[in-house]
Amino acid sequence: MGFVGKLKKGLSKTSGRLSEGLERVFLGRKEIDEGVAEELEEVLIEADLGVRATDEILEMIADKTSREELKDRNSLISALKEKVREMVMIPDITPLMECREKPLIVLIVGVNGVGKTTTIGKLGSLFRARGKKVLFCAADTFRAAAIEQLAIWADRIGAELIRHKPGADPSAVAFDSVQAALNRHADVVLIDTAGRLHTKDNLMAQLEKMKRVIAKVIPDAPHRTLLILDGTNGQNALSQAREFMKSPGFTDLIVTKLDGTARGGVIVPIIQEFHVPIGFVGVGEQEDDLIPFNAAEFAELLFAD
Ligand SMILES: Nc1nc2c(ncn2[C@@H]2O[C@H](COP(=O)(O)OP(=O)(O)O)[C@@H](O)[C@H]2O)c(=O)[nH]1
Numbered sequence: 001m002g003f004v005g006k007l008k009k010g011l012s013k014t015s016g017r018l019s020e021g022l023e024r025v026f027l028g029r030k031e032i033d034e035g036v037a038e039e040l041e042e043v044l045i046e047a048d049l050g051v052r053a054t055d056e057i058l059e060m061i062a063d064k065t066s067r068e069e070l071k072d073r074n075s076l077i078s079a080l081k082e083k084v085r086e087m088v089m090i091p092d093i094t095p096l097m098e099c100r101e102k103p104l105i106v107l108i109v110g111v112n113g114v115g116k117t118t119t120i121g122k123l124g125s126l127f128r129a130r131g132k133k134v135l136f137c138a139a140d141t142f143r144a145a146a147i148e149q150l151a152i153w154a155d156r157i158g159a160e161l162i163r164h165k166p167g168a169d170p171s172a173v174a175f176d177s178v179q180a181a182l183n184r185h186a187d188v189v190l191i192d193t194a195g196r197l198h199t200k201d202n203l204m205a206q207l208e209k210m211k212r213v214i215a216k217v218i219p220d221a222p223h224r225t226l227l228i229l230d231g232t233n234g235q236n237a238l239s240q241a242r243e244f245m246k247s248p249g250f251t252d253l254i255v256t257k258l259d260g261t262a263r264g265g266v267i268v269p270i271i272q273e274f275h276v277p278i279g280f281v282g283v284g285e286q287e288d289d290l291i292p293f294n295a296a297e298f299a300e301l302l303f304a305d
């Protein structure tokens, strides 16, 4: 299955919920009238587009309705697609896979369980498919199992792994990994981090320390910092992102587990609020279940029947 097919499948719960909602809106209604916007509100909120994005969409709908530009269901759906596409248009940034830095140093951040380690495995696989030499850094040293999980991914996709003992200083593992990447001429280093510390301040302080230590080896590194968000969390993913975004330097977002949720609409307010591009979305647990995000495809599939 190609990327679009996988994205379609991954978004099917969300698009299913939306199309059911639209069904309701058109039940017993022959043409588009003022009441449509009101009923649409519930549908969009249910799909986790959030209040702000929903309001913006409703304004557009009300506007078009008053100008009699919406004739029927089809024209309404086209208007929705167009608006959402505009809203999730990604600011210009070099796609991760096309970065020229060597070694490219990528820090992966997010709370526990959102899919960081799995996403590293999948990203590693994409880089390997491009013939890149990949090195994983096991800087989530909280649990032995976290290191083992990354080791399994490294074996599976043919990446090298730098690991220390459980409980070691994550910054020390990161430092060694970047050194090793230079010595071994690796193309890309993917750094796994812990999402679990007693307080968020501690977590942030630890990430800042890692960045400083990495920059001692390569001054402009880490080149990219990815924030991983779990799509099944819906609006909570948004509040999580808000916490992390208080610290500067996040360059990319990845939204995981779209396949397991009808709340995939949350991508819209995430982009709207942070203006940080979503590079990829996760649509399953396997190594080929990471899909490059594309605004037009997303908008099209979100409102696909
Ligand atoms: N269905 C689905 N499961 C995922 C996806 N990404 C990660 N997972 C699962 O989520 C769980 C937590 O992932 P993990 O990578 O260990 O999260 P971490 O704690 O952030 O490193 C694992 O069971 C993964 O297989 C996804 O895109 N779809």
Ligand SMILES: [Mg+2]
Residues within 6 Å of the ligand: 116, 117, 118, 140, 146, 192
């Ligand atoms: Mg992990």
